[in-house]
Amino acid sequence: MTPRIRVTGLEKSFGAVKAIDGVSFDVAPGELIALLGPSGCGKTTTLRCIGGYDTPSAGDIEIAGRRVNDLPLHRRDIGMVFQSYALFPHKTVEDNVGFALKMKGVTRPARRQQVGEALELVGMSGFGARYPAQLSGGQRQRIALARAIIHRPAVLLLDEPLANLDRKLRETMRHEIRRVQNAVSISTILVTHDQEEALVMADRVAVMDGGRIHQLASPSDVYNRPATPFVARFIGATNFFEGRVTMIENGRATVQLERGPSIIVEASDNTVTGRNVGISIRPERIGIAMVTPPDAQNVSSVRVEAVSYLGATVVYTVTVPDGPAMQVMSALVGNEPPFKEGANVVVWWSPDRSTLIV
């Protein structure tokens, strides 16, 4: 299938600062890609270049097989939801949602039916006569979404669409946006700094920093197989160690940590003996117990230094004697955490749960 959106070698400089430094990716038909990264990573600038709100310094943008670099904003066939929603305050909901159709010359009676359908799709039927000021934040969000998709654009761009909503509403709207996007099957690019949002909503996540894409992969790959130390640290919490590969055997590499024990991890194709590598292990992928279970690998005896009770889970900070500290998270089956500060326990993890980052 030909991609709906293709971005190749995109660059954007503001003076001496490179906001985007060589970004390339494809979006398949109906796919939702999240651009995820800290503020200033270039994700919003990338989105604005695709939408035609900014002009790239270099690189190509294709929408539906057509190069759109030189197309003005109003001819790009996009729909965009802004962080502030940018609803027209002087127009009713109906006129807001029908705006793109009006610009195409569709008459009011003909618009009315499509507006009605769009409002129904976002669950806002009957709100057509209201003004934006008379709506709640979540309702405005729905109207902004309806307005962005009513003309069935080739691309839907979402710029931090949930940033202005409270937590509960945000979780609802994640699924709402995805439901609507699936219903109309429009290739979508979502810009967010909220990793949970990216992991929940996107088919693929592009983790960005410093104007580059560090990794573009499925949510589970981004989480479980971070490609760079930045990705490992940015997505979720992680224990990150540095060490040197001392041996490779049967697809497993033995890594001597700078401080502390040596551990066994799954080797990647480009792992070589003697090389300095990073290792990322998620806190919840580490087992913790009083006694070592059979078949456990990478076992260390540790001391519990701190216990953070989080309700559903508990996070222990443990230290290996003469070694690094690490975080271990476990689900709470009982009401109280089983281990207290100062307890001597063992931790372990299987080699395929950790990621070797070259």
Place this chain on the structure above:
Amino acid sequence: MQTRIANLARRPGLLLLLPVVVYLSAFFLIPFLWLLRVSLARNRGGTGYGEGKAFYEPGTWTLDNYLQFLTDKFFLNITLFTVELGLMVAVISTVVSYALAYQIWRAPAWLKGPLVLMVILPKFTNVIVLMFGLLVVFGSRGLLNSALINLGMIAEPVPMMFNLFSVLLGETILVMPYCVLIILAALMSIDRALLDAAGGLGATRFKAFIEVTLPLTLPAISVSMVLSFMWGAAAFAAPYLLGKPDLYTLAVEVDRQVNWRLNWAMGSAIAIILTGIIAACLFFYFRQSPAEERR
């Protein structure tokens, strides 16, 4: 009354209104009531010079001044022209100011400050100086005509002063800075994302202007219209200095009645009528526009 005083005791902040109340009473309300009183007095006739008496008959009550105003074609023509001038100034200065404010709004950030400064610069000058400045540029022997003659584009100076053009020019220059600032403030309060949104939904720049920018600046346009109408209808300096008798306004006529004909009663009556016209304009404006704008 008791409760009002109690209210004041509970909200001592209201005392801060006192200077304003005193100031407005002393310098506006009381003189205005006195003006109203004089307008209802009989004209004294004669000059009254050297007699140590007022230029009206104190203690008399009559509507003669108003009746004379309403029945004399001379005054009605002046009134008509005054309203016409107000309307012309309102339209011209609002249109020109909108264009100017729009360009300032779209200008790069570093240029905005200097442009705004240029707009308000005329306000740093005395009105008389400003009006004679126009004479220097636009007069028969002014810069513009001399330049055109020297360039051989015209043989005789084009008459640009002491006609409707010069009166409108002078009055517009006086009002425009306010209109530009009012409209610019409205433009700057528009969320740029709205224009981005309109563009993304297929609106050309022109359509985005018609659909978004213009409606959102409509309140500012009407304020600008009302303000410049009031200013234009009360015009004195431009018609007096750059006009001629058939371009005189009510304000000029007040001056003529008071200072030349020494008929203070008639002058006061005209002043009251002029105030009435402007007050009526304000009244209709406030009735038309709801106090709370939609947002």
